[in-house]
Amino acid sequence: MSAAVKQHWTEIVKEKKIRQAAAIPKEWILTNLPPKDVLNVIDFPEKSGLLSEKEIEITNAEVGTLLHNLSSGAWSAVEVTTAFSKRAIIAHQLVNCLTEIFIERALARAAHLDEHLKTTGKVVGPLHGLPISLKDQVNIEGLESTMGYVSWIGQYATKNSALVDILEASGAVLYVKTNVPQTLMFPETFNHIFGRTLNPYNRALTSGGSSGGEGSLIALRGSPMGVGSDIGGSIRIPSAFNGLYGLRPSYGRVPYTGSVNSLEGQEAIPSVLGPISNSLGGLKSFMRSVAAQSPWLKDPMAVRKPWSEAEYHLSDHGEGKTPLCFAMLWHDEFVLPHPPVLRALERTKEALIRAGHQVIDWKPLNHLDIFMNAITIWTAAATEDYRTVTAPTGEPLIGSMALTAEELDQVVKVIPTDPPTFPPAIEGVSAYELWRAHKKRRELRQAHMDHWNATVSQTGIGRPVDAIISPCAPYTAPPHGFNTNASYTGIWNALDYTALVIPTGLFVDPVIDVKKPAHSFFSEIDKSTYELYDPEIFKYAPIxxxxIGRTLEEEAVIAMGEVVDAALKASTSL
Structure with a gap:
């Protein structure tokens, strides 16, 4: 092609999609996929006929079981990698969740791990042989990280990100990368290269974003654990919408260096990397393994904080010898959650009280101010950033996650109105106004800390509340294009609190979760959120x-999460 002839961005996409398809083993391509109008496909992988009984057993196992069987030699790394690779390809055919697929490379790595265990009798590390999926922005040498940008196609990483080096040193096997929205700054997942990722519990609903590919892949058990990123909820929203455990660590706890990103240089409220898994034990294994590799020696922004068993045993929370006190945030005084979300909060409160713990109400403080302050910071130079990246190819900047005309011909349209736009192209503030926003954020953080500390007068345990329990969003997974509210997650990013998503084991039930009479609305967004709810549309969605714990409380948050998780499971069994 002449240098004077510029290739159209759609042609670049076609070539990339051909390369992606060629990476899928032909014998794993299915001809018995469920029709498009079959919404719930969560059980299809086991019915697909592609997986053996042992592969089903392997892929249904939790991380703890996988690590035990891998370290003992009961299951080989090749067996486990093959099983999850096959299930990942099934998942991709159902919900379109993958970007980079490098299974041959993964199997070679798994074979090396098996040989090491056989010849030395020792594992390579605490994650020996465990397949781990990665959000597309995490760089692996020799692979692309397009991050939904056409202009980044053909840019191959020349070195691993720090986290990839750490995971491989811990024995992990990396095999697929997962889909994201263009710019990453959407709570849904769609881009011009790979298209839209669907929710496997109801394909008319969003998988969330921006780690939406991770969410849907792990929900279908095409991965036992994956890495997402979170700047305003991008780990927690997909975890919530797909019924998974997901941890948003505090700034610097997991190394970020070497990964690509949007808003590079914005360091007031930065994105963080963290784990998503089908099990809470998986999150603990991830955080312990990462901390054991001294990430502060690999990333100058990483904090020097080894894993603390004392904190995990709740040294700052009564050491497990006294009941915990949880504060329940029922709503943020801006948007009232839908009936299923409130039902889950009620169930959690009842379960914790039954388990002997205390639950008091949390009075929200400055939630809207904190969230709007964060938006000011995020958007200060966002438009210039997005336009600079998309300019080389002329690809359109996406301004809405609404279904495209082509998609509407292929899926059931469940919402009669057009979704709202969520344009990334917002003109930002000046540098001086940004500094003032940073100052305001410090003041808001101080006020919130004081507010938390003051709860000591309400708990009766001699300390403030141990953690806050909150909705993840005002709704369960909504229809495509309608997830435009991240206020229930973004506030904790601005405050830099550690936050964990826990499945309740409940799902939207149109018989139970009936629509309530209209309340006195807090805002126009509250009104539109209320009007969006129809239990038939939201059916099957996990709840x-x-x-939420305090800054850098990952160990304690995981431990308190285990308390809540156990209480919920005990409650469900009654």
């Missing part, structure tokens, strides 16, 4: 909660 989750969010547990």
């Amino acid at each position: 989750t909660i969010q547990l």
Whole structure:
């Protein structure tokens, strides 16, 4: 092609999609996929006929079981990698969740791990042989990280990100990368290269974003654990919408260096990397393994904080010898959650009280101010960033996650109105106004800390509340294009609190979760959120909660999450 002839961005996409398809083993391509109008496909992988009984057993196992069987030699790394690779390809055919697929490379790595265990009798590390999926922005040497940008197609990483080096040093096997929205700054997942990722519980609903590919892949058990990123909820929203455990660590706890990103240089409220899994034990294994590799020696922004068993045993929370006190955030005084979300909060409160813990109400403080302050910071130079990246190819900047005309011909349209736009192209503030926003954020953080500390007068345990329990969003997974509210997650990013998503084991039930009479609305957004709810549209969606601890409290948040998780499971069994 002449240098004077510029290739159209759609042609670049076609070539990339051909390369992606060629990476899928032909014998794993299915001809018995469910029709498009079959919404719930969560059980299809086991019915597909592609997986053996042992592969089903392997892929249904939790991380703890996988690690035990891999370290003992009961299951080989090749067996486990093959099983999850096959299930990942099934998942991709159902919900379109993958970007980079490098299974041959993964199997070679797995064979090396098997040989090491056989010849030395020792594992390579605590994650020996465990397949781990990665959000597309995490760089692996020799692979692309397009991050939904056409202009980044053909840019191959020349070195691993720090986290990839750490995971491989811990024994992990990396095999697929997962889909994201263009710019990453959407709570849904769609881009011009790979298209839209669907929710496997109801394909008319969103998988969330921006780690939506991770959410849907792990929900279908095409991965036992994956890495997402979170700047305003991008780990927690997909975890919530897909019924998974997901941890948003505090700034610097997991190394970020070497990964690509939007808003590079914005460091007031930065994105963080963290784990998503089908099990809470998986999150603990991830955080312990990462901390054991001294990430502060690999990333100058990583904090020097080894894993603390004392904190995990709740040294700052009564050491497990006294009941915990949780504060329940029922709503943020801006948007009232839908009936299923409130039902999950009620169930959680009842379960914790039954388990002997205390639950008091949390009075929200400055939630809207904190969230709007964060938006000011995020959007200060966002438009210039997005336009600079998309300019080389002329690809359109996406301004809405609404279904495209082509998609509407292929899926059931469940919402009669057009989704709202969520344009990334917002003109930002000046540098001086940004500094003032940073100052305001410090003041808001101080006020919130003081507010939390003051709860010591309400708990009766001699300390403030141990953690906050909150909705993850005002709704369960909504229809495509309608997830435009991240206020229930973004506030904790601005405050830099550690936050954990916990599945409740509940799902939207049109018989139970009936629409309530209209309340006195807090805002126009509250009104539109209320009007969006129809239990028939939201059916099958998982219902989750969010547990929030203080800054850098990952160990304690995981431990308190285990308390809440056990209480919920005991409650469900009654």
